[in-house]
Structures are given as C-alpha cells and as structure tokens.
Amino acid sequence: MERRKALKWSLIGGGAGVGALTLGLGGTVAYFYNKAEVDTVGKVDFDSPLAIPPLAESEEDSSGARVFNLDIQSGETAFKSGPATRTWGINGTYLGPTIRAKRGEEVAFRVVNSLDESTSIHWHGMHLPAVMDGGPHQEVEPGGDWAPQWTINQQAATLWYHPHPHGRTAEHIYKGLSGMFIIDDDESEALGLPSEYGVDDVPMIVQDRKFDDGNQLDDSGAFLSSQGVLGDEILVNGTLGPYFEVSSRLVRLRLLNASNSRLYNFGFSDDRTFSLVATDGGLMPEAWETDRIELSPGERAEIVVAFEPGEAVTLRSYPIEEGYVFGLGRFNGADDRFGICRFQVANSLADETEIPAAMGTAPDLDGAEVAEERSFSLSGTSINGEKMAMDRIDFGVREGTVEVWEVSNHDGYMHNFHVHDVQYQVLTVDGDTPPPHLRGWKDTVRLVPQREYRIAMRFSDYTDPNLPYMYHCHLLTHEDAGMMGQFVVLGEDEEIGTVPEVSTVHDHS
Ligand SMILES: [Cu+2]
Numbered sequence: 133m134e135r136r137k138a139l140k141w142s143l144i145g146g147g148a149g150v151g152a153l154t155l156g157l158g159g160t161v162a163y164f165y166n167k168a169e170v171d172t173v174g175k176v177d178f179d180s181p182l183a184i185p186p187l188a189e190s191e192e193d194s195s196g197a198r199v200f201n202l203d204i205q206s207g208e209t210a211f212k213s214g215p216a217t218r219t220w221g222i223n224g225t226y227l228g229p230t231i232r233a234k235r236g237e238e239v240a241f242r243v244v245n246s247l248d249e250s251t252s253i254h255w256h257g258m259h260l261p262a263v264m265d266g267g268p269h270q271e272v273e274p275g276g277d278w279a280p281q282w283t284i285n286q287q288a289a290t291l292w293y294h295p296h297p298h299g300r301t302a303e304h305i306y307k308g309l310s311g312m313f314i315i316d317d318d319e320s321e322a323l324g325l326p327s328e329y330g331v332d333d334v335p336m337i338v339q340d341r342k343f344d345d346g347n348q349l350d351d352s353g354a355f356l357s358s359q360g361v362l363g364d365e366i367l368v369n370g371t372l373g374p375y376f377e378v379s380s381r382l383v384r385l386r387l388l389n390a391s392n393s394r395l396y397n398f399g400f401s402d403d404r405t406f407s408l409v410a411t412d413g414g415l416m417p418e419a420w421e422t423d424r425i426e427l428s429p430g431e432r433a434e435i436v437v438a439f440e441p442g443e444a445v446t447l448r449s450y451p452i453e454e455g456y457v458f459g460l461g462r463f464n465g466a467d468d469r470f471g472i473c474r475f476q477v478a479n480s481l482a483d484e485t486e487i488p489a490a491m492g493t494a495p496d497l498d499g500a501e502v503a504e505e506r507s508f509s510l511s512g513t514s515i516n517g518e519k520m521a522m523d524r525i526d527f528g529v530r531e532g533t534v535e536v537w538e539v540s541n542h543d544g545y546m547h548n549f550h551v552h553d554v555q556y557q558v559l560t561v562d563g564d565t566p567p568p569h570l571r572g573w574k575d576t577v578r579l580v581p582q583r584e585y586r587i588a589m590r591f592s593d594y595t596d597p598n599l600p601y602m603y604h605c606h607l608l609t610h611e612d613a614g615m616m617g618q619f620v621v622l623g624e625d626e627e628i629g630t631v632p633e634v635s636t637v638h639d640h641s
Contacts, residue, residue, distance in 0.1 A: 164355045170364045170468040178474035182374035184330035188229035197238040205246040215347045220307040226370045228311030235317040240281040245272040257291035257575045262599040268298035288320035289414040290386045290432045302608035310390045326384040326485040333384045339367045340394045356463040358545040359393035360609030375474040380482040389427040392608040399424045401446040410434035413555030413573025415492030420568040428548040428578035430606035439477045447472040455580040457544035495557035497588035503533035511542045519614030526617040528628045529591045536588045541579035550576040552601035556589035597629035
C-alpha cells in the first residue's frame with residue numbers, strides 16, 4: 133500500500149494501535165512490538181507421532197441412512213509433560229473423529245451434549261437445510277440430544293464440523309470441539325489421487341494454542357491484537373511437535389485452519405513446490421503448483437507433496453506478506469514463523485498415485501444471470517454497521533437464483549468472510565481475475581483490507597422463510613462480538629418470516 137493511503141487509514145480508522153504507532157515506536161509499544169513476534173522455527177522437537185483422528189463409525193438404520201453417534205464431552209488431554217490439560221472433545225477428550233460419507237448418501241447424526249452448558253454442531257461448508265445447519269438456532273441443551281439428517285448433495289471436498297453457539301464459538305472451539313468431514317464422490321475416487329486415509333491422504337487440523345504454567349489453555353488476547361487469542365505453540369490433530377512417517381512418493385495433505393484467529397502461510401523448510409488440488413468446496417479444475425498456501429480461519433486446502441526416499445522436511449508457516457496497515461501485522465501474528473510438522477521419509481516409497489491433468493469442474497457462475505447484487509462492508513466487529521441479532525433476518529434470497537455479493541474489509545485489521553449453505557465463486561478481487569488459490573469453490577475467503585471481493589453463489593433449494601443461514605467473519609472473537617448476519621432462502625411466493633423463539637439464548641458479548 134502506498135504511504136499516503138496507509139497514513140489516511142491510520143488517521144481515520146486504525147484505532148488505538150495505529151495511533152500509538154503513528155506517534156512513534158516509543159516506550160511500551162516498542163517493547164511489545166519486539167516481544168510480539170513468535171518464531172518456533174528450529175525450536176520444535178517433532179518427537180511425537182502425528183495423531184490421525186479415527187474415522188467415525190456408523191451403522192445403517194432401517195431407512196438406509198448411515199447413522200453416526202457424536203458425544204460432546206469434557207475431559208483431560210496430555211499434550212505435554214506435566215499436568216494434563218482440561219479440554220473438550222467429541223467421542224474423546226480433544227477434537228472429534230473424521231466423518232466420511234459419499235455424495236448421494238443419507239447421513240444421520242445422534243448428537244449428545246454431555247457438557248454442562250449448551251453448544252451446537254455446525255457442518256462447515258455443507259449444503260443442507262437450515263434446520264440441520266447447527267448454527268446459533270440449533271443449540272443442544274446440556275444433557276440433551278439433536279438428530280439432524282440430510283442427503284449429501286455436493287461434490288467431494290474437505291469440510292469440517294464445529295460448535296456455533298452465538299457469543300461462545302471461540303471458547304468452544306478453543307477448548308477442542310472440531311473435526312473433519314470428508315465427502316467422496318465417484319469422480320474423485322476415479323482420479324488416482326493419494327487416498328489411503330492416514331497413510332498417503334492425511335488430515336491436518338492446524339491450531340495455535342497458548343498454555344499457562346499449569347498446562348491449561350489460555351485464551352487471553354494479545355497486546356494490541358484485534359483478533360483475540362494468538363497461540364505460540366501449534367497443535368496438528370491435537371499433537372504438539374508432530375512428525376509423520378511418509379511411505380509413498382506422493383502424499384495428499386488436507387490442511388484445515390481450525391484456529392480461532394491466526395492466519396497461516398504454509399510452505400516447506402526447503403521451499404519445495406507442491407500442488408494445490410482442492411479448495412474449500414472441492415477439487416480444482418487442474419492442480420496449481422506453488423510453494424506457499426495461505427489459509428485464514430475456517431479455510432481448507434488439499435495439497436499433494438512429492439517426497440524423495442530417506443529425506444526429512446518440515447512443513448512451516450511463514451510470515452503473511454500483505455494485508456495489515458503499518459506495524460499492526462506484528463501484533464496480529466503476521467510476522468510469526470512456525471515449525472508445524474516434520475515429514476520423515478522412508479528409504480523406499482510406494483509410487484502408485486498421480487496428479488491427473490484434469491480433476492474437478494471449474495466454477496461456472498461467471499456470466500450467469502444475476503438475480504440480485506448486495507454489498508457487505510466489514511469493519512470493527514460489524515457488517516454494514518450492524519451487529520448480529522438472533523431475531524433479525526437481514527434479507528431473503530430466492531430459490532434457484534444466482535446472486536453476486538461485493539464484500540470488502542473497510543478496516544486496517546484482518547477479517548474473512550464465510551457463507552453457510554453454499555460454495556461460492558470469487559469472480560474478481562479489486563476488478564481483477566482472482567489469484568489461482570481463489571479460483572476453485574470457496575466458502576471462506578480472507579479479506580485483505582481495502583480490497584473488494586466479488587463473489588457469486590447459487591441458492592438452489594432448501595427454502596425456509598423462518599430459519600436463517602449465517603454469513604460472518606470467521607475470526608471467532610469477531611463473530612462472537614456480532615460480526616455476523618442472517619439470510620433465508622425463499623420459495624417463489626414466500627416472504628421473510630419470523631425466527632422461532634430459541635429456548636436457550638446466551639449473550640456473553
Ligand atoms: Cu473479523
């Protein structure tokens with residue numbers, strides 16, 4: 133950003149942080165500025181085998197639906213030596229099993245809440261009826277249960293599930309409630325990509341955490357950070373300092389940023405290239421070769437990496453190169469470097485998979501007939517100047533139509549944008565063709581400040597005039613503070629209805 137523009141933003145919008153920095157990096161700020169940078173490269177032992185979340189068991193019920201049992205519970209987890217850490221998990225004490233289902237299958241869940249407070253389970257990236265979405269309107273009482281059921285009707289993709297209770301999502305995810313949800317389809321299975329779960333097709337749920345002296349999770353926000361908690365240690369699938377033993381030449385990594393607010397810029401210690409094969413909503417039309425992939429909270433990327441026999445290489449996170457005004461990036465983790473996971477490669481490698489020349493279908497909404505255009509300005513913790521209200525439906529979209537939304541971050545700080553129910557196509561960024569990593573189907577996109585993102589999406593079915601889907605910033609403290617809105621999908625003659633009264637409303641904001 134040119135200096136004059138940066139100065140303007142610092143004067144009108146930056147808040148205390150920018151003001152203090154503009155006055156010169158004196159005293160306290162300089163102290164914290166220097167202290168704010170985290171760099172674990174070369175300092176992580178990588179002496180724990182990477183945990184692979186178990187595949188969730190299921191059984192067929194009499195109607196032919198595949199039924200999964202998910203028990204949300206509290207417990208203790210030993211992440212490091214010393215006292216165990218009090219955590220939450222699903223069918224365990226930290227994180228949850230990987231759910232795997234195929235397009236066309238009917239899936240059913242028996243979600244039991246064994247916690248002593250209400251929570252919910254939202255299926256991030258899933259196309260499904262609003263009543264099954266697991267957002268703030270589908271909280272499960274303590275001791276209660278919930279039984280959503282739907283037919284998987286979207287292409288193969290790496291999705292995830294996590295709580296979404298209004299005002300408490302950050303806390304619930306930080307304590308450990310998250311899991312991966314993998315969708316398969318015939319097309320993806322025929323491609324020959326690495327696909328043996330936990331062997332050459334590896335889930336990687338990446339989370340930063342802070343531990344206090346007693347090994348308990350610390351979720352306090354950092355000095356001058358606008359993003360809430362930024363951890364100084366990295367867990368992958370709940371493992372601190374993980375290594376993974378590679379037994380094949382090509383390995384697919386399903387990267388999920390399940391952190392509350394941290395952005396990652398993934399790359400390898402030797403800067404080798406790898407192939408991005410899928411984004412949030414499924415396979416790319418063709419692989420994109422790169423040496424870095426950025427993910428903001430909630431985003432996923434499937435990458436395929438080639439290894440040489442006998443070598444060792446480390447996945448890292450590198451500094452974020454753009455998007456913060458002045459020195460604000462430092463306080464929000466943009467300068468940080470992490471060792472994430474060590475890959476220890478066997479001396480002889482299986483070599484049976486390949487990256488095909490053509491994979492998924494390209495998003496096709498550019499040029500579609502557009503029924504409605506809307507614009508969303510994100511700033512502070514509001515969208516278009518408003519905070520989330522449980523009983524306010526912000527707008528209705530028509531079933532069967534395509535809409536184009538113009539989304540921008542009018543702030544000096546970081547936000548991203550997630551829409552429930554749909555996968556969208558990024559048409560342009562500041563009027564230009566989006567970079568390759570934004571050309572596949574997306575449900576969450578990082579919003580670089582002062583840039584305009586035009587996204588297109590089709591609302592194909594699942595009308596409900598009363599129960600809304602959410603759109604929001606996926607930096608969880610922002611979402612909890614109200615950076616969220618609600619829309620309903622309406623049938624041809626329907627009007628926006630009334631949100632049913634929720635029995636449990638918690639407002640900790
Ligand atoms: Cu935000």
